[in-house]
Amino acid sequence: MTLSAQTKVGPAGLISDLQSLGLRLEDNEVGVTGRRGGAGPSDHKAVSLAGRTVMIPIATVSACESPFVASRPDANGISEIRRNGVVVSHIEFPRQPRFYDLQTTEGIPYSQIATLHSSDVLATTLLQSCIRYGNRNTSCQFCAIGQSLSAGKTILRKTPEQLAEVAKAAVELDNVKHMVMTTGTPNLTDRGAALLCESAEAVKAVVDLPIQGQCEPPDDDIWFERMKAAGIASLGMHLEAITPEVRARIMPGKAGVVLERYMDAFDAAVAVFGRGQVSTYILAGLGDTPDVILSVSEQLITKGVYPFVVPFVPITGTPLENHPAPTPAFMAQILPQLGAMLKKANLLSHDMKAGCAKCGACSALASYEV
Structure with a gap:
């Protein structure tokens, strides 16, 4: 499924904003976990956004204060991303390999x-x-x-x-x-x-x-x-x-x-x-x-x-x-x-x-x- 971001900053700007500010998960019980520790991208989660897979911080101090919030995934695994309450895009959480x-x-x-x-x-x-x-x-x-x-x-x-x-x-x-x-x-x-x-x-x-x-x-x-x-x-x-x-x-x-x-x-x-x-x-x-x-x-x-x-x-x-x-x-x-x-x-x-x-x-x- 190809997902597109409808936002005034465009997909590139949205990705950059998310990677700087991080992403909060609306429901801590959604079962979505990121990678913590290690030598690579840590405290991140891979998501599909605007046709790309990107790593977004979800477990950092700054992510806890992010204006971006991801909703609980629906039956198809799709989540809304809201910024300050306004839907700006949708993301998909990849399956476990x-x-x-x-x-x-x-x-x-x-x-x-x-x-x-x-x-x-x-x-x-x-x-x-x-x-x-x-x-x-x-x-x-x-x-x-x-x-x-x-x-x-x-x-x-x-x-x-x-x-x-x-x-x-x-x-x-x-x-x-x-x-x-x-x-x-x-x-x-x-x-x-x-x-x-x-x-x-x-x-x-x-x-x-x-x-x-x-x-x-x-x-x-x-x-x-x-x-x-x-x-x-x-x-x-x-x-x-x-x-x-x-x-x-x-x-x-x-x-x-x-x-x-x-x-x-x-x-x-x-x-x-x-x-x-x-x-x-x-x-x-x-x-x-x-x-x-x-x-x-x-x-x-x-x-x-x-x-x-x-x-x-x-x-x-x-x-x-x-x-x-x-x-x-x-x-x-x-x-x-x-x-x-x-x-x-x-x-x-x-x-x-x-x-x-x-x-x-x-x-x-x-x-x-x-």
């Missing part, structure tokens, strides 16, 4: 090995830990990688064999189209690239599924060639924040990998994976100004790197749980201009083979590329 009903021979639920993001993306965190996470003096202040582990919703280390088994089932049962492999940083040398290589190789041996790997820039650029040879089609190296003072405050340990190293690594990675197959996450709302985000994004686009700008979502239980999400007005200073820049450069999300930017569910950016 079939592969979640399965488990390994060891009794580990498949959902603890990999999860469905958006509607057709399989995502996993290879190592649900990080050398920086246990110390708030070094950890990224927004990170919740340990929360889902401590809650028993995932396992510490996903083996290549487990990942291959789950990926095959997800493709066969739920028509998954591509896969994201991220990881907590295990060391300060390859920074997770070795884990990505062995995991991607195992998955590609059993199913033809495009894979994006995500890690910090490794210490040696040879890892880009190794990851490509292992079957990784696209690569994400995530800046999150840009200016030195914001990086030092928000992610004091990761800030040790300086911006200049990222820029050099982007050049080396594009040479291996190709223009448009390397991307980076930039979290808007942490302190970088719109002008800074747009300026660095322009540099990245020139390099052939896709700057996936996403509104920051404060996650419960982290030091930034009460940090405000960016306002719709703040995002409106970035996304339309950035979308136009991407379109002019013909560096488009749908041309990426796999990954977060191709999925696009965590930002309205792709709606501004047209």
